[in-house]
Amino acid sequence: MPRHPVYGLLHSTRSGTGILAPMVLNLPCHPPRLAPRALASFVLLAALSSPVLAIDWTLCPGLNDPIPEGAIEPRHETFFSPYTHHWSHDEEHKPVVALSVSRLLPNDRKCGISLFRNSFGQPSAYAFVGKSWPGIWPSQPRVYASVTAGIMYGYVGKYKNKVPLNVGGFSPAIVPAVGYQLSPRSSLEMQILGTAAVMFGANWRF
Numbered sequence: 527m528p529r530h531p532v533y534g535l536l537h538s539t540r541s542g543t544g545i546l547a548p549m550v551l552n553l554p555c556h557p558p559r560l561a562p563r564a565l566a567s568f569v570l571l572a573a574l575s576s577p578v579l580a581i582d583w584t585l586c587p588g589l590n591d592p593i594p595e596g597a598i599e600p601r602h603e604t605f606f607s608p609y610t611h612h613w614s615h616d617e618e619h620k621p622v623v624a625l626s627v628s629r630l631l632p633n634d635r636k637c638g639i640s641l642f643r644n645s646f647g648q649p650s651a652y653a654f655v656g657k658s659w660p661g662i663w664p665s666q667p668r669v670y671a672s673v674t675a676g677i678m679y680g681y682v683g684k685y686k687n688k689v690p691l692n693v694g695g696f697s698p699a700i701v702p703a704v705g706y707q708l709s710p711r712s713s714l715e716m717q718i719l720g721t722a723a724v725m726f727g728a729n730w731r732f
Contacts, residue, residue, distance in 0.1 A: 612645065674699075
């Protein structure tokens with residue numbers, strides 16, 4: 527494995543005098559690698575921002591568009607989850623509560639932020655872009671699917687390794703979901719949190 531020299535100064539206090547001496551460390555040089563989850567997050571973010579699914583290349587196209595006169599369609603969506611089921615038991619698990627607010631965009635897209643208490647009781651946040659596909663089941667037209675992708679923050683300290691690719695508490699996230707529309711403004715939703723858990727909650731559009 528190739529090694530790169532790193533130069534510095536070594537400080538000594540021998541006999542009460544400070545002596546500075548050159549120091550050379552040969553540290554291994556690891557070529558950067560893009561982990562599968564990071565690559566998947568990047569591809570999904572790019573896809574959700576592509577002209578095929580949206581009107582331009584921005585992550586939140588139409589965010590600043592003026593409200594058409596006489597428009598009655600909801601422009602925002604809030605999601606609240608009081609319960610998350612973990613697939614495996616951990617004595618350190620705490621109840622998870624989540625609340626998110628999204629801006630609804632053209633082509634069944636959205637941008638938003640979620641504030642939640644993670645599985646270990648730490649305050650956390652998730653900034654995301656998303657896309658929904660209503661009517662995915664012809665015989666059940668109220669059933670829909672959606673996915674969001676973004677950056678999560680919150681798993682720090684001794685829990686930093688509980689999520690992959692965690693750097694300083696920040697990590698990529700992809701959250702698929704399925705839901706059932708109760709009315710034009712309300713729905714029930716189940717979000718799949720990887721192999722760790724599943725989150726249950728409700729949406730309200732306004």
